[in-house]
Amino acid sequence: MNEEIIRKVLSFRQKRNWEQFHNPKDLAISISIESSELLENFQWKSSEEAFSLNKDNIADELADVLIYSIYMAESLNLSIEELIQNKLKKNELKYPVEKAYGTKDKYTNL
Amino acid sequence: MNEEIIRKVLSFRQKRNWEQFHNPKDLAISISIESSELLENFQWKSSEEAFSLNKDNIADELADVLIYSIYMAESLNLSIEELIQNKLKKNELKYPVEKAYGTKDKYTNL
């Protein structure tokens, strides 16, 4: 992720003196809560209905998931890129193209 | 976010022909499920215990949250940076430094 945006996200928190509350357990809770608020936009709706009615709020809640994820990565002393890179490598092994192509099965069922 | 990592995440999906399953509603469900798997690492534990026992899994589940978030941003035709930038601006208004400094209250209670 762009260095500048990371710096802004961290600076937002620092200016408000909120690091004291941001222990990893409560950050994990917060990511879960925000992802649920994202999901609420789709409750009782198709994807199309949700996008046509709630697109701005969907963008905002997704941003909240990302912002808390940046704080969690900071707690782990890992960059967003490292995190994703490492996981993609594992996913390559769990979901080899020849087995996973066009199927939505979990790797345990491939 | 680094262009290259975004490309890798999108290419991982394309190679497996999974775009067909990735409608926004199921992506929102997936972000919520992964964030819950992240949280499971902290169940019955302090932050310290969780980090000392489960740090690798915490990193992996956080990466899954981020990977699905990248797919959702793609569905919205928005970059990760735009999303965060726009939300930070709103958060500046909801949580002005002079009111929000050192407090964990929700903006509705400030």
Place this chain on the structure above:
Amino acid sequence: MNEEIIRKVLSFRQKRNWEQFHNPKDLAISISIESSELLENFQWKSSEEAFSLNKDNIADELADVLIYSIYMAESLNLSIEELIQNKLKKNELKYPVEKAYGTKDKYTNL
């Protein structure tokens, strides 16, 4: 809820000496995790596909949500019936039949 089943659920925990871990915050986390495992059965699937493939697991995860909910009600010193009764009364006011009939709108939009 049937007295006997409540007694069984509480006795299951007591025999294992687990009350020491069951603080309300971790119970709330646990309800959220189990509800996410319930939801996982529907990921990338229609309701019909999920029911035909995963009905037993859906029943089991729903049961886990209910079991932790019983522990949480116990922490609150409230019976399941009181809890539901009180909330139904509030919902009657938030969703009067004449306004809410046949609509999936949130009460804030009625």
Place this chain on the structure above:
Amino acid sequence: MNEEIIRKVLSFRQKRNWEQFHNPKDLAISISIESSELLENFQWKSSEEAFSLNKDNIADELADVLIYSIYMAESLNLSIEELIQNKLKKNELKYPVEKAYGTKDKYTNL
């Protein structure tokens, strides 16, 4: 669960003609959303702080989890008691008292 309360919960829905929206996938989403609203009461707080500040809302959100769980059980054509009874039997096998006593380990680690 008390027959009368089940009848009230089902009648609340029927009077509003909401069965049409209550497919199992959206019910699972709803249980997850409500459990997250329950959890939000504990965000950045200890159990004690949360109970002293938010006890009424905790009770209300727990009730919402239970109400949607009743609708889901109805979709499964299972009683709440059967669901819990069946799961307790499985949990007895996964967590035998002699192995699980006083430990918070997952059954896969016992």
